[in-house]
Amino acid sequence: MNILLIGSTLNYNLEQYVQIALTRVGHLVQFYGTYNQIHSEVIRDFLRITGSRSATLRSTMRPLGIDKINGRLKETASKLSPDVVISIKGELILPETIEWLKEEMGAKTVLWYPDDPRYFKSLVKHIAPAYDHVFSVSDECLQMYRNLGLKNVHHLPVGCEPSIHKKVVLTNEEKRAYGSDICFVGTYIRGRAKILKGLSNYRLMVRGKFWAFSGIKAGAGIYGPELVKAFNAANVVLNIHHPTDLEWAKINMRMFEATGCGSFVLTDEPKKLANYFRPDVEVVTYKDTREAVDKVAYYLENEDERSAIAERGQKKCYSEHTYEQRVKLLLSKL
Secondary structure, three states, rough: EEEEEOOOOOOHHHHHHHHHHHHOOEEEEEEEEEEOOOOOEEEEEEHHHOOOOOOOHHHHHHHOOHHHHHHHHHHHHHEEEEOOEEEEOOOOOOHHHHHEEEEEEEEEEEEEEEEOOOOOOHHHHHHHOOEEEEEEHHHHHHHHHHHHOOOOOEEEEOOOOOOOOOOOOHHHHHHHHEEEEEEOOOOOHHHHEEEEHHHOOOOEEEEEOOOOOOOOEEEEEOOHHHHHHHHHHHEEEEEOOOOOHHOOOOHHHHHHHHOOOOEEEEEEEOHHHHHHOOOOOOEEEEEOOHHHHHHHHHHHHHHHHHHHHHHHHHHHHHHEEEEEHHHHHHHHHO
């Protein structure tokens, strides 16, 4: 099939992993990057910040970039004649553009929304009804879509890409650069900082945005091969979900990426985690800072147990949670 994949950019993100998986299973995939169409960095950054958060601001920004993005998307679709259009997030794609793709191109249209339930009221409820099918990373959010009158609503978690998320052999220089007792990659949130401060006696590697005034030494965010090196070099990869993820049973990307790398993962426990990984068999869980500290101490002293759990976690991730499996399931629903 000819598939038009719409997303922000290709930067070791969901869009790129979906493109890789769709191509691997034999489809012709053309990517359309919405933010690639805007040359002004100021406007691009403003759209990133406001695109999901305010219907009013999205409307205001139409003449400053959103109309151009949608017009060029139509031009791209006219040349490709896609059978299927898959939109990741879709915050800058107008509902009327999706209707045009269905009516003029005859394409089946799909929204895969990875941030549920955040931005449901400010964004998703306004754009989802235009699509033929909607996929949410949280099965507990499906009823919200059904309440909008949507019938073709499906659960589709994120996953790992084994060609990227894998065990790698590190040089001595890379071990020195990336090695840690505990690695955490993610944006600053107060609750995350509290847990990390409780682990400050260990060699910590913290990478991500907005940590400057947290009191925790942290570097810039890392992606792709650099992320894989950090996970491979860490004794423990710490996973701390966003609070809404815990409540709404959303398993974040870090869980799948880290287990895919064959890392030992110590994670908090979102609802329904056991549907994905067996706690204390394939990953290890903690309930609070005290338990995280205790389990880090235990598993740093017990390398054989740590390695066995990491190996089982990678095996589970590769057998059930790859992006190839995700896209096959998505296409089977159309």
